[in-house]
Each structure stands twice: as C-alpha cells, then as structure tokens.
Amino acid sequence: MTETMLDIKGLRAGYGGKPVLQGVDLTVSKGEIVAVIGRNGVGKSTLMKTLIGLVESMAGTITFGSTELTGLTPFRRARLGIGYVPQGRDVFPRMSVKENLQVGESMRERVSPDVYERIYELFPILRERAGQQAGTMSGGQQQQLAIGRVLVGSPQLLLLDEPSEGIQPSIVQDIGRIIRKLNQDSGMTIMFVEQNLDMIRALAQRCYVMDKGRIVAHVTPHELDDRDTIRKYLAV
Numbered sequence: 001m002t003e004t005m006l007d008i009k010g011l012r013a014g015y016g017g018k019p020v021l022q023g024v025d026l027t028v029s030k031g032e033i034v035a036v037i038g039r040n041g042v043g044k045s046t047l048m049k050t051l052i053g054l055v056e057s058m059a060g061t062i063t064f065g066s067t068e069l070t071g072l073t074p075f076r077r078a079r080l081g082i083g084y085v086p087q088g089r090d091v092f093p094r095m096s097v098k099e100n101l102q103v104g105e106s107m108r109e110r111v112s113p114d115v116y117e118r119i120y121e122l123f124p125i126l127r128e129r130a131g132q133q134a135g136t137m138s139g140g141q142q143q144q145l146a147i148g149r150v151l152v153g154s155p156q157l158l159l160l161d162e163p164s165e166g167i168q169p170s171i172v173q174d175i176g177r178i179i180r181k182l183n184q185d186s187g188m189t190i191m192f193v194e195q196n197l198d199m200i201r202a203l204a205q206r207c208y209v210m211d212k213g214r215i216v217a218h219v220t221p222h223e224l225d226d227r228d229t230i231r232k233y234l235a236v
Helices: 044-052 074-080 097-107 115-122 124-128 139-151 169-186 197-203 227-235
Strands: 005-015 018-029 033-037 055-062 082-085 157-161 190-193 206-211 214-219
Touching: 005 190, 005 227, 018 074, 018 190, 018 206, 018 214, 033 044, 033 169, 033 197, 033 227, 044 055, 044 074, 044 082, 044 157, 044 190, 074 082, 074 097, 082 139, 082 214, 097 139, 097 197, 115 124, 115 139, 115 169, 124 139, 139 157, 139 169, 157 169, 169 190, 190 197, 197 227, 214 227
Parallel strands: 033 190, 033 206, 082 157, 157 190
Antiparallel strands: 005 018, 005 055, 206 214
16 A cells, blocks of 8 residues: 555635635655646646645645644745755855755754765766855756755655756756656655656656646556647646
C-alpha cells in the first residue's frame, strides 16, 4: 500500500476574499513525481502558494503526512519538510551563491555536514560560482541555485513552480535529469507546475489538469506518452 504524503480536499483559496481555487482535490503518494498542468491563469501557482502558506486557504484541508497544515506559517511548513521553489526563482541577487545556499539552513534545525557537497555534485556550476553574486548568473544558473538552496533543508516534498520558465533548453534538460535523480536516489516526493511539454513528459509519472480553479482531469503514465493528449490540456 503506497503511503500518502500530500492529501488535499475541497481546497478553496484566493486573494482579497475572491477565491481562485474552487475546491481542489488531489493526492500525492510518497516517492511520486506529479505534475499539475493547465493553461495560464487557472490557479496552478495559487495552489502552490497555498500549499506552502503564502496564500491563506478559505476552506478545505491540506494534510502533509499526518499533519494538517491549515493555519501554519510558511516557515513552520518548511520546517516540517516542504521545500518550495517559486516561479521566477527569487534568489538574493547581491549575495554570493554560497550565501544564498546558506539561507536554506534556516529550514532545518540541523543541516548534515555533507549537504553542500551533495548539492555541488548535483549542480557543479554552483561550486564553480560559489563566490559570485547570484544576480550576475544566467536564468538557468539561478534556477539551479534556487533548487539547491531548498535542498539544503533536505525536504521530503519538493514543490516547483514552472521550473523551466525562461531557461534555455539544455539547462531545462539538466534540471529535469537532476530532479529525477533526486527522486530515484533519495525517494524525494516532487510536485511541479509546468507548461513545457518536454519537461512534463520527461519527469511526470502522472498529471492533474487544472481549469478555472478545479482539477478537471487526471492523466495516467500511459497517456503521458501521447503528446497530443497533454497539448490538448495545455491549450484548452
């Protein structure tokens, strides 16, 4: 029996009292890689922000393992083992790469001594550029840094919002490969929002399709092989 890591029921959330999420139901099992897909403006990023606590939920439940998250701050959720990489990366531009990574230490009471070595093995460019100001790096390198910073806290669940956005295709492939390796080597559970067809097909074991703030379809691994099926949902 697979263990459920994330269970969302009837989730409603939005901004200024106006709901964007209109009753989302979805589950993610431990060790899965699940994508949330759909065209722009259907609530995918709002879902991610609600899961980490940046947007307050209005109704419904979010259960992470055995813990109900409603009412917990983003910091508490991160401490429980949820890592979040926002859309647009959000690195500290004036701080060095190493200093940016060290910010990730706040997500854990104790960080294992070899954590930086593991991150540098996954992202060799970060070792190379450790002393460089993060803001001077390319978009793809900043995305690798944003993921690396979250990994310092060794999350059990990694939430990625549009990880391929604005990044050259070769680095998108690298990031996809690294995410898959994290999942295979450490069993990390991954949920990501994405529009890039190639990345969805390379990474996702299954997909939830969102439209107008609800989950409207579920795409199985077999259906993921059909580009037209996925394209249909991204261009609704």
